[in-house]
Amino acid sequence: MELLFFLFSSVILTSGLVVITARNPIHSVLFMILVFVNVVFILIFLEAEFLALTFVIVYVGAVAVLFLFVVMMLNIKITELNKELVHYFPIGGLVGFIFLFSILYILLTNGVSSPISNSLMSYYSYMN
Numbered sequence: 373m374e375l376l377f378f379l380f381s382s383v384i385l386t387s388g389l390v391v392i393t394a395r396n397p398i399h400s401v402l403f404m405i406l407v408f409v410n411v412v413f414i415l416i417f418l419e420a421e422f423l424a425l426t427f428v429i430v431y432v433g434a435v436a437v438l439f440l441f442v443v444m445m446l447n448i449k450i451t452e453l454n455k456e457l458v459h460y461f462p463i464g465g466l467v468g469f470i471f472l473f474s475i476l477y478i479l480l481t482n483g484v485s486s487p488i489s490n491s492l493m494s495y496y497s498y499m500n
Contacts, residue, residue: 377417384410401440408432 387406394400408431415424 373417377414380410380413380417384414397443398440401436401443404439405432405436408436 384407387403387410390403391400391407394403408427412424412427412432415421415427
């Protein structure tokens with residue numbers, strides 16, 4: 373069961389990354405549907421069948437198909453990445469570092485009691 377969870381989770385993370393980085397908007401919407409379907413499988417493993425079916429109907433059946441319809445009707449041209457996009461990397465890196473630091477701070481100060489935070493706390497106390 374854990375193997376399937378990690379398999380679906382890795383597919384979700386990979387597909388989510390492709391949604392963000394895809395140059396073709398139609399491919400991006402199709403990978404977003406793949407993310408939704410894998411989330412449904414994880415919800416089924418958690419025995420939340422109602423949420424899973426609601427997720428399928430609302431997100432995959434309505435929102436994703438609407439996005440796909442709009443993208444195909446607008447005939448959005450596939451644009452090349454602009455050279456000025458590189459200028460946003462330092463700001464994005466700074467925001468990402470602040471976000472990562474805040475998450476680690478919350479986990480290490482035992483603000484959230486979970487197996488992950490407990491293992492991080494034990495590792496942190498072992499290192500000190």
